[in-house]
Amino acid sequence: MADIIVPELAESITEGEIVRWVKQVGDHVEKGEFIVELETDKVNAEIISEEAGVLTEILAQEGDVVEVGAVIAKVEAGGAAAAPTPKEEPKQEEAPKAEEPKQEAPQAAAPVVEETTSNDRVIASPAARKLAREKGINLSEISPVDPQGRVRVQDVAAHGTAPAAAPKEAEAPKAAPAKNVDDSRVEVVKMTRRQQTAAKRLLEVSQSTAMLTTFNEIDMTNVMALRKRKKDAFQEAHDGTRLGFMSFFTKAVTAALKKYPAVNAKIVGDELHYNKFYDIGVAVATPDGLVVPNVRDTDRKNFAEIEATIAELATKARNKKLALSDLEGGSFTITNGGVFGSLMSTPIINGDQAAILGMHNIVSRPIAVGNEVQIRPMMYVALSYDHRIINGQESVGFLKTVKDLIENPEDLLLES
Template sequence: MADIIVPELAESITEGTIAQWLKQPGDTVEKGEFIVELETDKVNVEVISEEAGVVSELLAAEGDTVLVGQVIAVVGASSGSTASAPAAQAEAKEEVKAPEAPKAAPVVQETATEQDRTIASPAARKLAREKGINLSDISPVDPMGRVRVQDVSAHGSAPTPAKAAPAPAASAPKEDDGRTTREKMSRRRQTIASRLLEVRQSTAMLTTFNEIDMTNVMALRSRKKDQFFEQNDVRLGFMSFFTKAVVAALKKYPYVNAQIDGTDIVKNNFYDIGIAVSTEGGLVVPIVRDADRKNFAEIEANIGELAKKARDNKLALSDMSGGSFTITNGGVFGSLLSTPILNGTQVGILGMHTIQKRPIAVGNEVEIRPMMYVALSYDHRVIDGKDSVGFLKTVKELLENPEDLLLNS
């Protein structure tokens, strides 16, 4: 017998959520094979079995919160009777607790064929046994056909033909009438929500705006992109320009690259720039380490690698820990203007937006130029208006004169 235990995840992570069981009771598992996927507030982690054998029991259901060090499953030696062990153990426990015969619920036994055909979570199977419900009679909400606890509860609470259910009030529509859909927030979404709320409540956050004429940087990129790709095997995008401009501005305004620790201001002498990436599970911010020491090609390659890992849900905790400043690009979704929220303990975040052609006064003439609004949200407890405006103005000037940016990098 071997216990499957929630492993140490990271110093700041003490719990996770069962995202998906990769093995079910009765399944054979090899040593080192993945058995469960855990979702934390930062990354998903797959846990392996330390022993070969057969899964005899799952002690937590999908969606349950589990703590580091908690036993969540048991792997036993291979046996023909292993698959029925959980049910037998459950029946034995019920006999000890309540030796007298039950008063009502009819006993419904599933045939082996029904058990094979019905996909259900361990908690759903247990609840169905307790309520005397045949899993094959339940219509799950899950489009993949997996029966969950809420499906069993809804089936068990449905009104019987002999006793009509009272009509619901018009002002309180029921979820099962199709007008609303309820879903549990993922652990990552819960963490994002709580941290954003905490930032709003614990910082003196303000936002200042400017606009950048992207004519010169777009022209430079257009001239150099083919040569850049041939030499570096990576495409030249806008993010490397913005990252380099941000690093140069941070060096000029070091308080924007700081954080608060109690009553101290800690100025960072490194430039680990977070690049916000949107994934199906929510926003993540992997870090481009030592961006001041990387050239354009290295930054583009690093960003591309991190973005791919984010989309494939392969980011490690080390990819996202730390960071001294963050860049977020709402322009990829068409956002014209926004006020980004600070990331964790950082005191500054730069928001990029979509490039839009607009009439602009150039000298005494009006010209159509590709313009981008940029926003700097900052913690006013650390950064004064002079530094915030100066920082954003420096970013603007460098991007409008990209040759200067190349020299400064």
């Protein structure tokens, strides 16, 4: 018998939520075959079977939160779907084999299992096991509400508090009508694990950093003209890779980070760590929320390599195929709300980084050029930064450097 265990995925990931079981009890599985999908804080992981055989037990249901190292299923090598049944039943009732199909058999089996099995044999969610250990409760003594006999957190919490259960049951009918009324006006949808984690971390960032935002505007005339002249030749020369604005901004940000190293730093304890690498996170919108995969070593990549990498990461993100290595270790982030029509925003710093650049919609506006007023394509840009690391002069200088390089793309080519 082989255990299916939640594997270690990364140091920062300690648990995940079961999204779906690809295999069910009784199904044959091959060694290395994908049997269950786990949603973690960052990515969806596919857990495989390390043994070929038959899936005999599922110990965690879809929607359950399981910890790394928890046993969530069992596979019997070379076994058959019904293999566990004849092994257990003869030990409990060897004589009345002919009566097993009758109604008395399942009624007699329940108390026997509770008396003879240990905590490890009782079917329970990992959270229920943890709470039972903390309370010193034997899981076999708990009467679960689940008709399939699965012990959940609510069962453990309610164990030994029977007298208090009556008022709770009496209150339930009162809550039901209100919920039914609300259902006609409010749709209640449980947040995904990734949405919960993002909400928690964004709140932590806003509460644990001295975050400020500075703004500037960029005249996109020259970079748009250059892109228009070169995009067809660029696409033909680089196997269909399109020349977008993200590569220009990524290279401009990289050059500005070299000039202002504090923007590429982070706080670790009572130390400032100045990153000497340039891994730029690019925010990608997916149906499950925003994810930020990283374009590695942007100082060593050309425009085509950056554009191809961004396109690849965006496709992986939307197909839920990002690996943890795609998401970890970024030093700076760019987010482009302009693709959705945003004119201006104050982006929130990503993780333990020092700053984030927000791009916005390109809008034709009247601008004073010398002594004339001209209509130019303009973009507002915003730099949100941690004032504990970056002072005002550095933040303004950084954003001004990005502006100057985008407005003079020939200089940007020389910088890269």
